[in-house]
Amino acid sequence: MAAVKKFMFVNRKAPFGTIYALESLEVVLIAATFDQDVSLVFLDDGVYEIVKGQNPKGIGIKNHSPTYRALDGYDVEKLYVERESMEARGLTEADLLVPVEVLSSTEMADLMAEQDVVLSF
Amino acid sequence: MLHIVNKSHAQTTSLQSCLRLAKAGSALLLIEDAVYAATHAGAAGSGIADAMSRLKVYALQPDVDARGMAGKLVDGVTTVDYAGFVGLVAEHPNNQSWL
Numbered sequence: 001m002a003a004v005k006k007f008m009f010v011n012r013k014a015p016f017g018t019i020y021a022l023e024s025l026e027v028v029l030i031a032a033t034f035d036q037d038v039s040l041v042f043l044d045d046g047v048y049e050i051v052k053g054q055n056p057k058g059i060g061i062k063n064h065s066p067t068y069r070a071l072d073g074y075d076v077e078k079l080y081v082e083r084e085s086m087e088a089r090g091l092t093e094a095d096l097l098v099p100v101e102v103l104s105s106t107e108m109a110d111l112m113a114e115q116d117v118v119l120s121f
Numbered sequence: 122m123l124h125i126v127n128k129s130h131a132q133t134t135s136l137q138s139c140l141r142l143a144k145a146g147s148a149l150l151l152i153e154d155a156v157y158a159a160t161h162a163g164a165a166g167s168g169i170a171d172a173m174s175r176l177k178v179y180a181l182q183p184d185v186d187a188r189g190m191a192g193k194l195v196d197g198v199t200t201v202d203y204a205g206f207v208g209l210v211a212e213h214p215n216n217q218s219w220l
Contacts, residue, residue: 012135
């Protein structure tokens with residue numbers, strides 16, 4: 001088997017306005033299936049993807065937010081939120097539906113720079 | 122690390138976020154509509170003028186030419202052709218295309 005690579009998925013879009021958030025989840029699950037070292041990052045409006053209490057029934061879209069809670073079962077446990085993005089949106093860790101590590105921009109920059117592959121959504 | 126941005130700074134926050142998260146010494150390649158960020162008119166507002174002291178900034182010449190921006194880039198921006206684009210990707214250990 002090929003060597004494990006460090007894959008980072010950078011999520012910067014709100015959950016329902018575009019298909020990016022859902023597509024990112026799909027690719028994350030694929031990467032996890034191939035036993036890669038997967039990290040998920042939530043920046044800018046991407047933080048809204050993991051806010052508790054999403055109920056898109058009224059807009060006719062499937063609620064994919066529970067999937068973030070299932071990532072644990074695929075050994076995807078590295079979820080990071082940029083503090084600046086979270087605070088700019090009036091959110092705290094208590095508003096998020098999964099446990100995350102909150103990083104400063106500087107810490108996030110270091111983490112990003114050490115990846116083998118960075119994919120943007 | 123090589124950061125690649127393809128959207129106008131006036132339309133999306135991709136460049137702004139990239140500049141916030143790019144470590145000093147990184148390379149930034151502006152392509153497509155992102156090349157406007159490196160023009161005399163755009164460089165202050167886009168943050169490129171400030172970022173040039175800590176990042177190596179490149180712009181894709183065919184995209185600059187296509188938009189009539191040749192000769193309007195701020196000093197210190199290096200233009201590359203498509204082969205140069207490939208060269209940048211090859212010479213950096215990793216890269217990120219910001220969306």
